[in-house]
């Protein structure tokens with residue numbers, strides 16, 4: 001591909017945390033160990049999963065860096081950092097999850113295409129920046145607009161980084177204009193992550209954060225915003241990140257028959273145990289995360305120590321000491337909840353977790369029934385094996 005040929009195009013990669021598990025080096029794709037996710041409600045930046053499709057771009061002339069807004073609007077405009085920073089600043093706590101999270105487990109059913117991820121292609125961040133709805137007002141698009149006068153219905157984000165899938169062109173994605181101009185949707189043009197300026201891996205100097213939607217739409221290293229009539233025709237909107245039924249394979253796939261995936265479904269995973277853990281007989285701590293898309297909260301997290309025959313309800317929290325109530329004004333609606341339950345495991349068994357969101361959606365029991373060739377949205381019950389060993393283990 002023009003631009004990116006091999007490792008020599010990746011010379012300017014930033015330093016990374018040594019405990020990240022690297023799933024691919026070029027481009028850099030890595031996730032933290034499971035245990036890191038449950039160490040804090042807000043995931044530290046250096047341990048947050050990193051998902052890239054090309055080399056990390058270097059944006060160093062911040063004075064001249066700008067985002068061009070153009071397309072089906074009357075007055076295109078180039079916005080500089082100072083224009084974005086002049087707008088009211090919001091901090092939104094939102095979970096970002098790659099649609100490929102838990103793909104490795106899906107590939108065990110039948111081969112799928114894509115980066116192999118364990119359960120940690122997810123993280124919870126505090127994103128600071130301007131609301132996209134306010135940014136779009138600067139070019140004359142009012143709040144809660146569905147269509148511009150000239151027929152714009154979607155907002156496309158184009159990045160600085162270049163990737164193979166776009167034949168050396170930029171990474172792109174779009175969201176509906178109605179979502180982009182809805183202040184309640186909390187879509188951000190973010191310049192901060194966890195109170196610090198964004199770092200290079202996560203999109204410095206500006207990235208989009210689309211809460212409740214698969215990570216692929218939260219475009220990093222923003223270069224321009226296009227107001228367009230149809231969804232973005234970019235590779236990642238049209239030829240990827242779509243959910244197909246199990247019957248579709250690489251010979252009969254017709255990409256145009258499915259919509260680009262937006263909201264992510266209800267998900268949960270155990271992070272206190274590996275796929276197979278040897279323990280002493282007795283109490284075992286089962287903790288992890290649960291999250292749903294579209295701003296839906298988590299109503300329940302069920303834990304089973306007998307492979308799913310009987311269940312107990314785990315306790316859930318966002319902020320320590322404060323009881324989590326789904327869809328409550330005081331809960332972070334776009335953020336995950338952590339759960340915690342101590343169970344008894346007198347003998348070797350399968351421990352299972354499943355979550356229920358505030359619309360009563362439940363995770364599917366088996367990965368087989370949601371298998372899809374791209375290996376996205378593996379939200380099946382998360383299962384781990386505990387092997388009870390001798391007391392001296």
Ligand SMILES: Nc1nc2c(c(=O)[nH]1)N[C@H]1C(S)=C(S)[C@@H](COP(=O)(O)O)O[C@H]1N2
Nearest residue numbers: 049050051052053098159171215216219220
């Ligand atoms: N410009 C650009 N934006 C991007 C990507 C990318 O490769 N290039 N990857 C997307 C995908 S698939 C995900 S899951 C998230 C990951 O964000 P993170 O690396 O900050 O965790 O960024 C999204 N935005």
Ligand SMILES: [Mo]
Nearest residue numbers: 098099215216
């Ligand atoms: Mo992703």
